[in-house]
Amino acid sequence: MKSLETRILEEGHALSETVLKVDSFVNHQVDPKLMSDIGKTFADHYRGMGITKVFTIESSGIAPAAFTAYELGVPMVILKKQTSKILVGDVYQTNITSFTKGTSYELTLSATYISADDKVLIIDDFLANGEAASGAVTLVQMGGASIAGIGILIEKSFQHGRKRLEDAGFKVSSLVRISKLARGNIEFTEADL
Amino acid sequence: MKSLETRILEEGHALSETVLKVDSFVNHQVDPKLMSDIGKTFADHYRGMGITKVFTIESSGIAPAAFTAYELGVPMVILKKQTSKILVGDVYQTNITSFTKGTSYELTLSATYISADDKVLIIDDFLANGEAASGAVTLVQMGGASIAGIGILIEKSFQHGRKRLEDAGFKVSSLVRISKLARGNIEFTEADL
Numbered sequence: 001m002k003s004l005e006t007r008i009l010e011e012g013h014a015l016s017e018t019v020l021k022v023d024s025f026v027n028h029q030v031d032p033k034l035m036s037d038i039g040k041t042f043a044d045h046y047r048g049m050g051i052t053k054v055f056t057i058e059s060s061g062i063a064p065a066a067f068t069a070y071e072l073g074v075p076m077v078i079l080k081k082q083t084s085k086i087l088v089g090d091v092y093q094t095n096i097t098s099f100t101k102g103t104s105y106e107l108t109l110s111a112t113y114i115s116a117d118d119k120v121l122i123i124d125d126f127l128a129n130g131e132a133a134s135g136a137v138t139l140v141q142m143g144g145a146s147i148a149g150i151g152i153l154i155e156k157s158f159q160h161g162r163k164r165l166e167d168a169g170f171k172v173s174s175l176v177r178i179s180k181l182a183r184g185n186i187e188f189t190e191a192d193l
Numbered sequence: 194m195k196s197l198e199t200r201i202l203e204e205g206h207a208l209s210e211t212v213l214k215v216d217s218f219v220n221h222q223v224d225p226k227l228m229s230d231i232g233k234t235f236a237d238h239y240r241g242m243g244i245t246k247v248f249t250i251e252s253s254g255i256a257p258a259a260f261t262a263y264e265l266g267v268p269m270v271i272l273k274k275q276t277s278k279i280l281v282g283d284v285y286q287t288n289i290t291s292f293t294k295g296t297s298y299e300l301t302l303s304a305t306y307i308s309a310d311d312k313v314l315i316i317d318d319f320l321a322n323g324e325a326a327s328g329a330v331t332l333v334q335m336g337g338a339s340i341a342g343i344g345i346l347i348e349k350s351f352q353h354g355r356k357r358l359e360d361a362g363f364k365v366s367s368l369v370r371i372s373k374l375a376r377g378n379i380e381f382t383e384a385d386l
Contacts, residue, residue, distance in 0.1 A: 029246075029270045029306045032263035053222075059252035059271065066256040067263075070225035077222045078252065113222045 001041055001175035004153065005188055007034065014181045018128070018156070026125055026153065027060045038175060039067025041193055042123065042151045045173060046072065049148050052118045053077055055140065057107065057132050064153060065123040072121075077113050079136055081105040092142040096135040107135040114143030127152040127174065130161030137170065149173055156181070157189055194234055194368035197346065198381055200227065207374045211321070211349070219318055219346065220253045231368060232260025234386055235316065235344045238366060239265065242341045245311045246270055248333065250300065250325050257346060258316040265314070270306050272329055274298040285335040289328040300328040307336030320345040320367065323354030330363065342366055349374070350382055 013021040025031040042064075054076045056065035062078060069076035083105060085093060090111040097104045114120075122136045133150055140147055147170055155162060155174035158181070162172050172192070179189035206214040218224040235257075247269045249258035255271060262269035276298060278286060283304040290297045307313075315329045326343055333340055340363055348355060348367035351374070355365050365385070372382035 023303065024305070025268075027271075028273065028303055029268050030259065030262070032259050032269055033266070035259060036263055059255060062252060062255040063259040063269070066223065066225050066228060066259055069223070070229055070260075073226070075218075075222050076225055076256070078220075080221065110216065110221055112217070 001038070001191060001193055003037065004034070004176045005191070007031075008154070008176060008178075008186060012186060014184055014186050016183060017181050018159070020154065020156070020178065020181055020186065022154065030063050032063070035063045036067045038064045038153060039069075039071045041175065042068040042121070042173070043071030045193055046121050046148060046151070050119050051121045051148050053114075054121050054123055055079060055136055056123045057081070057136060060125040061123055064125065068121070068123055068151070075113075077109070079139060080108045082108045092139045094135045094138045094142075096131050098131055099129055107132070107139060109139040109143065111143065114140065114145050116144040118143070118145035119148050120145050121148050122150045123152075124150075125153045127155040127161040127165075127172070128159045130159075130164040133161065133165060134168075137165070137168070151175075154178065155191075194231070194384060194386055196230065197227070197369045198384070200224075201347070201369060201371075201379060205379060207377055207379050209376060210374050211352070213347065213349070213371065213374055213379065215347065223256050225256070228256045229260045231257045231346060232262075232264045234368065235261040235314070235366070236264030238386055239314050239341060239344070243312050244314045244341050246307075247314050247316055248272060248329055249316045250274070250329060253318040254316055257318065261314070261316050261344070268306075270302070272332060273301045275301045285332045287328045287331045287335075289324050291324055292322055300325070300332060302332040302336065304336065307333065307338050309337040311336070311338035312341050313338050314341050315343045316345075317343075318346045320348040320354040320358075320365070321352045323352075323357040326354065326358060327361075330358070330361070344368075344386075347371065348384075 054069035152174040180187040247262035345367040373380040
């Protein structure tokens with residue numbers, strides 16, 4: 001998605017060889033017109049595949065996932081980050097450790113919002129080592145549903161998240177793929193959409 | 194907003210005299226068509242007031258705020274819930290204690306995304322005692338900006354959040370106002386929009 005590449009070049013900040021800040025239009029301040037365009041791009045790609053729900057992980061994935069779900073005409077489900085195991089109610093949980101952020105949480109899905117008939121599109125803002133996306137996959141599988149694909153805004157292609165998901169049999173569609181980051185320098189490789 | 198009232202009657206669960214669960218279309222699973230309608234309703238009301246940014250609090254406010262910002266053609270800013278004070282960077286923070294949830298966090302805004310020229314519309318899903326909304330007001334004021342209004346999806350009118358915000362001089366526009374909750378029973382009073 002050329003417009004997202006351009007925006008990253010204009011406003012993104014490569015803080016190190018692994019950290020890209022896009023706080024002015026994705027993570028803290030959000031450009032809703034861009035999110036709507038992203039939603040249309042994902043929906044155009046995944047339309048006709050029988051998708052019943054769009055899943056995302058709170059909270060930076062919510063805006064692009066909401067517009068994607070809107071375009072596809074299906075509900076969005078927000079996977080919650082809980083600090084501890086929930087012992088009441090019928091929920092699926094999986095522990096996620098983010099090496100990027102040095103945090104750990106229980107990714108949580110109420111069993112009410114998934115069934116064996118569901119075909120899920122997972123949308124998230126970043127793909128690095130794939131911990132969060134793999135956790136989302138685990139929860140969908142716990143619910144007995146199938147996965148149509150994983151849509152990513154910004155993939156760090158020099159980390160192994162994509163390989164991990166593809167090796168597990170899932171299709172990844174990234175709007176932007178970054179081949180190299182260095183302080184003040186961002187290089188792209190060919191994206192999927 | 195009659196359609197939101199109807200949806201609450203159909204799918205909401207009054208768990209006690211203070212707790213209303215709307216997990217099937219607002220908080221966990223989200224209906225993007227409803228969120229788009231909500232965005233249009235808020236935008237119709239606030240259009241022409243010179244709003245420059247829509248602020249919300251992560252994470253249940255993000256979907257309705259994103260569609261509102263989209264309709265108004267302005268950026269959205271997500272106020273972050275940090276578990277501890279951030280000691281680096283130029284940020285505004287205020288401590289929020291939620292009596293409803295028994296939690297405490299530092300509501301956080303990067304100074305980069307607010308200026309004295311901004312006129313802010315605050316959007317949130319629930320208004321109960323007004324802790325979160327008052328915290329958002331505090332951060333906007335720390336940034337020297339003005340507040341056009343506070344848009345709420347579901348107001349618990351039997352709690353004092355609205356009075357607290359109005360006494361401080363702010364205009365509250367709620368799509369739905371609940372006058373009474375009891376296990377299995379939800380009563381409404383006349384809403385603003």
